Amino acid sequence: MVDKNNRLTTSSGAPVGDNQNSITAGNRGPTLIQDVHLLEKLAHFDRERIPERVVHAKGAGAFGYFEVTNDEISKYTKADFLNEKGKRTPMFIRFSTVAGEAGSADTLRDPRGFAVKFYTEEGNYDLVGNNTPIFFIRDAVKFPDFIHTQKRNPQTNLKDKNMVWDFWSNSPESLHQVTYLHGDRGIPATYRHMNGYGSHTYKWVNEDGEAFWVKYHFVSDQGVKGMDESVADEIAGTNPDYHTEDLFNSIDKGDYPSWTLYVQIIPYNDFKDYEWDIFDVTKTVSKEDYPRIEVGKMVLNRNPENYFAEVEQAALSPAHLVPGIEASPDKMLQGRLFSYSDTQRYRLGVNHEQLPVNRPVNGQNNYQRGGYMQYGDHGSNINYEPNSYDDAPKEDPDSKVQQFDVEGEVLQAPYPNADHYTQAGDLYRLMSADEKDRLIEAVVGHLGQCTMEEVKKRQIGHFYKADPEYGQRVADGLGMEVPEDVKK
Numbered sequence: 274m275v276d277k278n279n280r281l282t283t284s285s286g287a288p289v290g291d292n293q294n295s296i297t298a299g300n301r302g303p304t305l306i307q308d309v310h311l312l313e314k315l316a317h318f319d320r321e322r323i324p325e326r327v328v329h330a331k332g333a334g335a336f337g338y339f340e341v342t343n344d345e346i347s348k349y350t351k352a353d354f355l356n357e358k359g360k361r362t363p364m365f366i367r368f369s370t371v372a373g374e375a376g377s378a379d380t381l382r383d384p385r386g387f388a389v390k391f392y393t394e395e396g397n398y399d400l401v402g403n404n405t406p407i408f409f410i411r412d413a414v415k416f417p418d419f420i421h422t423q424k425r426n427p428q429t430n431l432k433d434k435n436m437v438w439d440f441w442s443n444s445p446e447s448l449h450q451v452t453y454l455h456g457d458r459g460i461p462a463t464y465r466h467m468n469g470y471g472s473h474t475y476k477w478v479n480e481d482g483e484a485f486w487v488k489y490h491f492v493s494d495q496g497v498k499g500m501d502e503s504v505a506d507e508i509a510g511t512n513p514d515y516h517t518e519d520l521f522n523s524i525d526k527g528d529y530p531s532w533t534l535y536v537q538i539i540p541y542n543d544f545k546d547y548e549w550d551i552f553d554v555t556k557t558v559s560k561e562d563y564p565r566i567e568v569g570k571m572v573l574n575r576n577p578e579n580y581f582a583e584v585e586q587a588a589l590s591p592a593h594l595v596p597g598i599e600a601s602p603d604k605m606l607q608g609r610l611f612s613y614s615d616t617q618r619y620r621l622g623v624n625h626e627q628l629p630v631n632r633p634v635n636g637q638n639n640y641q642r643g644g645y646m647q648y649g650d651h652g653s654n655i656n657y658e659p660n661s662y663d664d665a666p667k668e669d670p671d672s673k674v675q676q677f678d679v680e681g682e683v684l685q686a687p688y689p690n691a692d693h694y695t696q697a698g699d700l701y702r703l704m705s706a707d708e709k710d711r712l713i714e715a716v717v718g719h720l721g722q723c724t725m726e727e728v729k730k731r732q733i734g735h736f737y738k739a740d741p742e743y744g745q746r747v748a749d750g751l752g753m754e755v756p757e758d759v760k761k
């Protein structure tokens with residue numbers, strides 16, 4: 274007799290009599306359509322896969338907490354979860370690579386996603402950043418084209434260095450991030466050994482309605498460590514899930530990774546005349562001008578119970594903001610505010626915010642109704658507003674966005690600053706002699722796979738403009754000359 278609490282059932286809860294043999298007409302006869310258990314089992318299996326993320330498809334997730342360590346932070350933001358030293362907020366993080374498919378290798382040269390969801394008492398706050406403080410482009414309208422170059426060639430279905438370098442060489446704003454990517458941080462030793470950055474400039478607003486610009490830096494308490502490309506290539510072949518495994522095993526054995534969160538606070542009016550455009554995500558803001566201020570510590574201490582439910586179905590979005598934290602006019606960020614929740618409505622469905630990993634701890638109190646996979650639908654509560662019911666959800670004027678001035682004409686124009694070379698050159702000059710050697714080797718190795726001569730020449734020109742030594746060394750490595758017109 275099987276224990277009643279432990280019986281195999283169909284999805285509708287009926288006990289299953291035989292899970293080894295389908296129902297056939299006689300020993301050699303065809304299978305009967307009345308074998309509803311078989312039909313259901315196959316039909317469900319046929320639908321097991323959902324679309325993978327269009328970018329950042331390969332990743333690993335973990336849960337933990339964030340604890341505020343600095344009482345002063347509430348001077349800058351009224352965000353509830355940051356308002357008191359010692360306050361702990363549960364959080365989820367997903368680390369990822371960008372370009373590869375869900376089954377691709379962890380150790381490829383690529384930026385890493387660093388996407389944090391804070392389950393605050395005033396809704397989920399998602400900081401969807403990378404392990405790089407900058408990005409390749411600075412306008413959302415270029416993102417789909419950029420990502421196409423990182424994916425597969427439409428004819429060969431192969432990764433294609435011509436596409437990659439053609440786009441980069443024609444988008445010089447990418448030079449800073451291209452340099453970053455081919456340096457030692459381009460392949461982290463593990464997910465634990467990398468920093469995370471919000472990358473964009475965001476806006477913080479305090480209780481008095483005062484606004485500040487803010488940049489986030491999660492600094493790894495494990496230290497920052499890279500992986501040699503030859504080692505990474507070998508691991509990619511022998512253990513493509515190396516970083517996923519490292520994260521899971523560290524947490525599993527109680528070796529909890531942690532990061533210290535710092536912010537750079539930029540006074541509101543500084544955006545008008547700071548030497549760099551603080552809303553241009555291809556540029557950094559100097560730590561000398563705006564020193565890092567400690568905010569708190571993030572500790573990862575729990576692995577997901579189920580990867581699909583908690584990591585694959587996680588929906589992290591820059592649009593998930595909370596009172597006290599707002600968007601800036603960064604044109605990339607503005608595009609992202611739309612794109613994430615949009616893709617999640619497609620990837621997971623319109624009610625994905627109701628899934629356990631995405632559900633806010635303070636509940637969803639609104640007048641949205643229906644949709645596929647609706648779970649509960651707010652019972653018998655009324656479904657419109659304004660209304661005459663005291664106990665129905667009410668808007669909260671304290672949560673309105675901070676008002677700000679806008680100026681100028683409606684236009685389509687790049688950010689005014691076209692100096693893509695100074696910061697890329699500074700990054701090169703900051704590297705040790707050894708790191709410079711590895712950078713040149715990596716660039717030559719990757720750019721060398723491009724077969725378009727004019728692309729290679731154009732890109733050498735960009736490196737040269739960043740730093741003549743940088744350009745010359747890449748040219749030498751490729752057995753090419755620095756173009757004369759660039760040398761002038």
Ligand code: HEM
Pocket residue numbers: 325326327328329332367368369385386387388401402403408412413414416470471472473554587588589605606608609612613616617620
């Ligand atoms: C994932 C779009 C720029 C970091 C995604 C996804 C989309 C997307 C559609 C898949 C989301 C999902 O299926 O759940 C865009 C667009 C961008 C942009 C349109 C520019 C306009 C950036 C930048 C960063 C970034 C600048 C970092 C600073 C990430 C991360 C993920 C992601 C970390 C993975 C989130 C997760 O782990 O679930 N992006 N992205 N993206 N993006 Fe972006």
